[in-house]
Amino acid sequence: MVARRRLGSIALTVAEWSGVVLFGILGLLIVAGGIMLAWVGDPPEPMGSGQPAAAPEPTVVAPTVAFVREVPPASAEERKSLFAPVYDVLVSPRCMNCHPAGDRPLSDRFGVHAMNVSRDSPQAGLSCNTCHAEHNTELPGSPLGPPGAHGWQMPPKETPMVFEHRTVTELCTQLRDPAQNGERSLDKLLEHVSGDALVLWGWKPGGDRAIPPMSHEAFVTSFGAWVEAGGICPGDPVVPESTADTVETP
Ligand code: HEC
Numbered sequence: 001m002v003a004r005r006r007l008g009s010i011a012l013t014v015a016e017w018s019g020v021v022l023f024g025i026l027g028l029l030i031v032a033g034g035i036m037l038a039w040v041g042d043p044p045e046p047m048g049s050g051q052p053a054a055a056p057e058p059t060v061v062a063p064t065v066a067f068v069r070e071v072p073p074a075s076a077e078e079r080k081s082l083f084a085p086v087y088d089v090l091v092s093p094r095c096m097n098c099h100p101a102g103d104r105p106l107s108d109r110f111g112v113h114a115m116n117v118s119r120d121s122p123q124a125g126l127s128c129n130t131c132h133a134e135h136n137t138e139l140p141g142s143p144l145g146p147p148g149a150h151g152w153q154m155p156p157k158e159t160p161m162v163f164e165h166r167t168v169t170e171l172c173t174q175l176r177d178p179a180q181n182g183e184r185s186l187d188k189l190l191e192h193v194s195g196d197a198l199v200l201w202g203w204k205p206g207g208d209r210a211i212p213p214m215s216h217e218a219f220v221t222s223f224g225a226w227v228e229a230g231g232i233c234p235g236d237p238v239v240p241e242s243t244a245d246t247v248e249t250p
């Protein structure tokens with residue numbers, strides 16, 4: 001009985017060892033394959049090409065895929081509203097990344113901001129300008145330099161000013177609501193989008209970040225037209241035109 005049990009245990013050990021050896025070989029093959037692939041993808045400079053030695057390209061660590069943010073589909077009425085062009089800018093990545101539905105800023109590269117940064121980070125002792133300066137920090141050869149502008153931060157928790165996942169109508173009514181927009185009148189909003197450093201940054205974002213879909217000037221013009229119309233939103237009851245000046249004369 002004892003011998004058979006020992007035999008059994010030895011047999012198991014042999015099986016285990018062959019398993020270990022097999023996996024070891026497999027592991028080595030994967031590592032070797034990886035090294036070869038990396039080498040093929042980045043072959044050493046040919047020698048004696050007669051060109052001056054160039055500095056080695058810094059390695060870009062970013063994945064090449066940018067995250068595309070989906071916006072809720074707009075109805076025909078929403079599309080032709082005065083707010084529609086304003087909306088297109090607000091939900092562009094340059095604005096939405098700091099105006100997310102959650103507490104973490106968004107990133108074109110990583111979906112959400114790396115390093116667990118959130119609305120709470122400054123209170124937790126990690127202020128945004130630990131990494132974000134007054135100007136974009138360009139890392140030569142990499143699009144991942146931290147962008148920067150004066151007062152780099154997220155909207156506060158009490159009024160999170162969410163642009164993400166909002167329909168045209170929802171964002172329109174939210175934006176004109178002083179309880180949600182930081183107690184701003186329509187004119188103050190226009191002032192903000194005309195000259196605020198974080199808004200202006202959207203058109204000089206650094207790295208390979210895309211700018212909003214229209215010029216800043218066109219954006220301010222559209223915003224002004226919306227303000228001029230009293231901040232009208234799709235679905236608002238249309239105020240009937242005064243009949244006073246169209247009284248029919250016999
Ligand atoms: C530890 C350093 C660090 C801290 C702290 C930090 N960031 Fe960043 N941030 C970076 C780096 C590096 C990048 C560039 C990489 C990238 O584009 O995702 C970046 C990029 C961004 C982007 C642009 C992303 C894009 O794709 O357009 C936004 C927006 C942003 N940060 C907001 C913030 C806010 C708001 C805070 C504070 C709540 C903050 N960051 C705190 C390092 C940091």
Ligand code: HEC
Pocket residue numbers: 089090094095096097098099152153154155156161174175180181182184189192193198199200201202203212
């Ligand atoms: C780095 C982060 C950041 C970026 C990028 C950013 N914002 Fe903001 N935004 C803020 C903060 C913070 C506030 C709140 C400021 C305050 O209340 O004093 C704010 C407030 C606003 C407001 C006022 C009130 C409201 O309800 O939203 C508007 C409008 C606005 N941003 C538009 C934009 C537009 C347009 C862009 C893109 C061109 C943009 N923001 C990009 C951080 C950002």
